[in-house]
Amino acid sequence: MARQPIDQFVEGISAEKRASVYLGTKVTHEKRDKLLHDHYADPDALRRLAGEIKQHVVENLDTYLPKVEAKLQSNGVKVHWASTAEEACAAVHGIMKARGATKLVKAKTMVSEEIGLADYLEHRGIEALETDLGEFIVQIDHDHPSHIVRPIIHKSRKEIATSFEREGLGAYNDDPETITRRARAFLRKKFLQADVGLTGANFVSVESGRLVIVTNEGNSRFSLAATKCHIALVGIEKLVPRDRDLGLFLNLLARSATAQQLTVYTEFISGPKAAAQPDGPEEMHVIFVDNRRTEVLASECREILRCIRCGACLNVCPVYRQVSGHAYRSVYPGPVGAVLSPLLEGDKFADKADLPKASSLCGACNEVCPVNIPIPDLLLRLRNKGKREHAPLAEAGSPPMGAWALMASSPAAWKTALVAGKLMNVLPKTWIPIPAMKAWTDTRTLPEWRGGEFRKWLRQRPRKADGTKGSPQSHTP
Amino acid sequence: MASDRQLPRADRRVMLMATCLCDAFYADAARATVEVLEHLGCTVEFPEGQTCCGQPAFNGGDWDASRQVVRHAVKTFAGDLPVIVPSGSCAAMLTHGTALEFEKEADLGEVRQLGRRTWELADFIVNGLGVKTWPGRYEGRIAFHRSCHCRGSETVPAALALLSSIAGASVAPFGESDQCCGFGGTFSVSFPHISSAMGTLKLEHIRASAPDVLVSVDMSCLMHMAGLAEKAGQPIRTQHVAQVLRDALRNGNLL
Structure with a gap:
C-alpha cells in the first residue's frame, strides 16, 4: 500500500524545526483566543456575521464585480481582468513595459505567489524585490513561504544570519534586531530606486472602490511612497459590500492573524495621486485575478472563497503543527490550503488529492475561522471527489471500504465477524497481512477483542422482578 | 445544537446504538450505558441488526459505501424512539455527517429524521432528561x-x-x-x-x-x-x- 507523501514528509523534519513551528503557532493561537474573548462578549457571533457577509459576496460576485470596476474607474484606477496566472503576470509585465519600467518593489501578497509573478518577471529582466522581511528572506534563499502570514516560520535566526552573510548584507550576526536593521538599510535604497510598487489588497469596498492593505512593517506604504505607479493584484473574492463592513473585518483579521487589535499599518487607497496631493503614484492599476476562482465558485466548496488569509486555521491545526507548510506542496498550506490548493489545480486535482486526507477532521480550524468556513465539511467533500475520480493519492494508505460496507449492511455477517474476530487475540499481530493493521500496531497496541460479549450479556442477564421495566428488549425490525 | 431535535418520550423508552467499537472491543462501556440509562428509568431496546453508523467510509471519502451502511442504520433504528449512542463521534455522524452525504439523495428526509432522534449519552442525560448532577x-x-x-x-x-x-x-x-x-x-x-x-x-x-x-x-x-x-x-x-x-x-x- 502506497504511503501518504505528507506523512513521509514529517519524518524528514528536524526536531528543532518542528519545535519552532509548534511553539510559534501555539503561542499565536492562544493569544488570539484570549484577545478575542477579552474584547468581545461573543466572538463566535462576529465570526458568523463575517462569514455571512463574505458568503453573500461570493454568491453575488457577478453583480459586485462590475459595480466595483465602475467605482474604481471613476476613482481614476485602471482595471484589468486576468482569468489565468499567465494573464495576470502578463498584465503586470505589460504595464511595466509600457512605462519602460525595470524595477518593482513588492509588498506581501499571496496571490503573487500563487501566479508565480517574481519568477515570471525575473525571466524577463525585471527586478521584482520582496519588501516584507519574511518574504525577502524567502526570496534570497530561493525558498517558498511555509505559512500564509509568517512565511519563514520554518527558519531559525541562525539560518537567516547565514543567508544575510552569503548575500553580502554584513558579517554573521544572528541578533534579530541587527538582521532587521540590515534588511531595512538594504530595502530603503531599493524603495527609492523602484519604478513600480506592487501590492495585494486585503479588502476592496464595492461601495467606495477603496483598497484596504494591512501590514506590520509599513513596507506597502514605502512601496507606494517613491514609485510613480501602483499595481494591485486582487483575487476576485476580496470584495466587501460597504466601507462599514471593514470595521468587522479589520478587527477580526488582525486578531485572528497576529493576535493584534489592529495591524500596525492599515492603508485605505482610493485611487492614484490627486492633483492637490504632493506625492504618491500618479498611475494606479487593479488586476482582478480569477485563476480558477470561478471554478471554485461552481464547485461544492465555494465557502472556501470567504477566506481572508489570516492563517488562524494553520496555527490551531494539529497536523500543520507537526508537518509545517512545505509538506503541502502548495502556496496555500494548512487546513485552508488542503481545500483551496487541490481546487486551484483544476483538471490536475489528482496531483493534490492527498491534501484533504491530511486531517483528523478535528474541526479546530472551523472554530477559529474568522469567516466561519466549514473546513472539515469541505475536506470531506474533496475526499469524496478524490474517491469518485479514483485519484491514487486520495486512496494511498487508506484501507478499502467495500467489504466493510457489505458486512456492515448485513447483520448476520456482522455478528459472525464479531465472533470470528476473536482470532485476533490468538495470532501474533505482526503476522496479519494487512498494511493498515501494521500502520496501527507500529506505534499502538490493539485492545483485546470482545466481539459479541455485550450482546451475550444482554441476552443472558437476569430479568428484573417486574419482568419488563428496566430490562433491555432485543428486537429485529 | 439543532433546535429541531426530538425530545425524549414520557415513557422513557429509548433505543441503544452500541457502536461498532463497543460491539467489538468495549463490551463494558456498552453495558455501562445500559445500566446508566436503566437507572434513569429508561427502557432500553437494542435492535439486534445494528452494525455501524457509517462513519469510517464517510471520512474515507467512499460515500457510496457509507450511504449503504447508513441506510441499513435507518432501517434498523426505524420508529420514533430516541436513539442513544455512547459516542460523540457516532452522534455527530448521524446528526451532521449523514446530512452532508445525503444532500442530493432522495431519502435525505428519513436520514435526517434519524439524526433528530439521535443523542450522545451525556447530552441525553443532562439536556434530554434534565439530570444535572450525578449521585453515588x-x-x-x-x-x-x-x-x-x-x-x-x-x-x-x-x-x-x-x-x-x-x-x-x-x-x-x-x-x-x-x-x-x-x-x-x-x-x-x-x-x-x-x-x-x-x-x-x-x-x-x-x-x-x-x-x-x-x-x-x-x-x-x-x-x-x-x-x-x-x-x-x-x-x-x-x-x-x-x-x-x-x-x-x-x-x-x-x-
Missing part, C-alpha cells in the same frame, strides 16, 4: 478528553457537569485540552506518523496533570491514546463516561 461516589482525579466531534454540541459541558458533580471525583484541567488526540479514524493508519505524534503530545499534556483515569465520551479516542501509551511502555487507565457514572452508582449502592 467515585474516588479519583479525572482527566476529561474533549473528543473533537463534540465541538459545537452540548456534550462536553454536559459530561463535565455530571463528572464534576460526583462525590469524591474531581476533574483535573490539562494543557491544550481543545487539541485532537490524533485518532481521526482511517487517518490513524494512513498518516501513522502524524497521528502518533499528535497522540504522544496529547499524552504528555494529560500526564502532566497526574490523573487517576482518562475519561472521554468516545472509546475511539481512548483506544488511540491507551494504545499509544501501552506501546510506549507507560500504560494509562481509561474509562468511558458511562463507566464512571455506572461505577459511581455501584459505589453508592444505587445499582
Whole structure:
C-alpha cells in the first residue's frame, strides 16, 4: 500500500524545526483566543456575521464585480481582468513595459505567489524585490513561504544570519534586531530606486472602490511612497459590500492573524495621486485575478472563497503543527490550503488529492475561522471527489471500504465477524497481512477483542422482578 | 445544537446504538450505558441488526459505501424512539455527517429524521432528561478528553457537569485540552506518523496533570491514546463516561 507523501514528509523534519513551528503557532493561537474573548462578549457571533457577509459576496460576485470596476474607474484606477496566472503576470509585465519600467518593489501578497509573478518577471529582466522581511528572506534563499502570514516560520535566526552573510548584507550576526536593521538599510535604497510598487489588497469596498492593505512593517506604504505607479493584484473574492463592513473585518483579521487589535499599518487607497496631493503614484492599476476562482465558485466548496488569509486555521491545526507548510506542496498550506490548493489545480486535482486526507477532521480550524468556513465539511467533500475520480493519492494508505460496507449492511455477517474476530487475540499481530493493521500496531497496541460479549450479556442477564421495566428488549425490525 | 431535535418520550423508552467499537472491543462501556440509562428509568431496546453508523467510509471519502451502511442504520433504528449512542463521534455522524452525504439523495428526509432522534449519552442525560448532577461516589482525579466531534454540541459541558458533580471525583484541567488526540479514524493508519505524534503530545499534556483515569465520551479516542501509551511502555487507565457514572452508582449502592 502506497504511503501518504505528507506523512513521509514529517519524518524528514528536524526536531528543532518542528519545535519552532509548534511553539510559534501555539503561542499565536492562544493569544488570539484570549484577545478575542477579552474584547468581545461573543466572538463566535462576529465570526458568523463575517462569514455571512463574505458568503453573500461570493454568491453575488457577478453583480459586485462590475459595480466595483465602475467605482474604481471613476476613482481614476485602471482595471484589468486576468482569468489565468499567465494573464495576470502578463498584465503586470505589460504595464511595466509600457512605462519602460525595470524595477518593482513588492509588498506581501499571496496571490503573487500563487501566479508565480517574481519568477515570471525575473525571466524577463525585471527586478521584482520582496519588501516584507519574511518574504525577502524567502526570496534570497530561493525558498517558498511555509505559512500564509509568517512565511519563514520554518527558519531559525541562525539560518537567516547565514543567508544575510552569503548575500553580502554584513558579517554573521544572528541578533534579530541587527538582521532587521540590515534588511531595512538594504530595502530603503531599493524603495527609492523602484519604478513600480506592487501590492495585494486585503479588502476592496464595492461601495467606495477603496483598497484596504494591512501590514506590520509599513513596507506597502514605502512601496507606494517613491514609485510613480501602483499595481494591485486582487483575487476576485476580496470584495466587501460597504466601507462599514471593514470595521468587522479589520478587527477580526488582525486578531485572528497576529493576535493584534489592529495591524500596525492599515492603508485605505482610493485611487492614484490627486492633483492637490504632493506625492504618491500618479498611475494606479487593479488586476482582478480569477485563476480558477470561478471554478471554485461552481464547485461544492465555494465557502472556501470567504477566506481572508489570516492563517488562524494553520496555527490551531494539529497536523500543520507537526508537518509545517512545505509538506503541502502548495502556496496555500494548512487546513485552508488542503481545500483551496487541490481546487486551484483544476483538471490536475489528482496531483493534490492527498491534501484533504491530511486531517483528523478535528474541526479546530472551523472554530477559529474568522469567516466561519466549514473546513472539515469541505475536506470531506474533496475526499469524496478524490474517491469518485479514483485519484491514487486520495486512496494511498487508506484501507478499502467495500467489504466493510457489505458486512456492515448485513447483520448476520456482522455478528459472525464479531465472533470470528476473536482470532485476533490468538495470532501474533505482526503476522496479519494487512498494511493498515501494521500502520496501527507500529506505534499502538490493539485492545483485546470482545466481539459479541455485550450482546451475550444482554441476552443472558437476569430479568428484573417486574419482568419488563428496566430490562433491555432485543428486537429485529 | 439543532433546535429541531426530538425530545425524549414520557415513557422513557429509548433505543441503544452500541457502536461498532463497543460491539467489538468495549463490551463494558456498552453495558455501562445500559445500566446508566436503566437507572434513569429508561427502557432500553437494542435492535439486534445494528452494525455501524457509517462513519469510517464517510471520512474515507467512499460515500457510496457509507450511504449503504447508513441506510441499513435507518432501517434498523426505524420508529420514533430516541436513539442513544455512547459516542460523540457516532452522534455527530448521524446528526451532521449523514446530512452532508445525503444532500442530493432522495431519502435525505428519513436520514435526517434519524439524526433528530439521535443523542450522545451525556447530552441525553443532562439536556434530554434534565439530570444535572450525578449521585453515588467515585474516588479519583479525572482527566476529561474533549473528543473533537463534540465541538459545537452540548456534550462536553454536559459530561463535565455530571463528572464534576460526583462525590469524591474531581476533574483535573490539562494543557491544550481543545487539541485532537490524533485518532481521526482511517487517518490513524494512513498518516501513522502524524497521528502518533499528535497522540504522544496529547499524552504528555494529560500526564502532566497526574490523573487517576482518562475519561472521554468516545472509546475511539481512548483506544488511540491507551494504545499509544501501552506501546510506549507507560500504560494509562481509561474509562468511558458511562463507566464512571455506572461505577459511581455501584459505589453508592444505587445499582
